[in-house]
Amino acid sequence: MDASAVTELKGALEAERERLVAEIEEYEREGQETLSDVSGENNYRDHMADQGSATFARELDMTLEGQARESLAQIDRALTRIDEGTYGTCARCGAAIPRERLEAVPEAELCVSCKEREESV
Template identity: 50%
Template sequence: MDREALKRQLFEERERLQHEITELDAELSESLEDSSEESPYDQHMAETAAVTLDREIDLTLEENARAAIAQIDRALQKLEDGSYGHCDKCGKEIGGERLSAAPFASLCIDCKRLEERSR
């Protein structure tokens, strides 16, 4: 496994996500300004609803991006301490196939499934 290449890949992905968050933040503050300019509110119910939906989608995207960044940070930490490729929970090897599909996975497929089921 090429650690340096992997690190680069993780940093690039992290940067991309960070950029995405910055853009979403800008959009979110814009849509906040828009809606505060609308008056009276009741004449713009449909518009306001659409803006609200947009904001919700943006917020979800932002949440996902932040969660992905946290995962990347965890993977980078694991690369540093040498536990990369091993499951956070059971310590078993995560497996090359899963890692190439999800380079910042911190759980093996079994623990991941268990975690998803318990949510």
């Protein structure tokens, strides 16, 4: 893959990375607020109702936060591979990952056939 394509994809990865870092920070901040709300000095009945919805919201946030962290880790690995010069090749079989695939999924680590094999296991 030519250097300008890598530079372009690196830009996309860095932009996505920034977005995810901001998103995770937001979840962390919300999580702290939720926890302090739940432990607040509300009266008992309100407290129970709040706790239920707050717990649900927190669980949803934690799921989304987990997904964001996983995406962030993938992007970090992709950026590392760019630095190492191994970006754009399949981490499993070493085949070149098609540029169209990288444009759709810049953090892709596997070629399509390895990815499909992994998902079918």
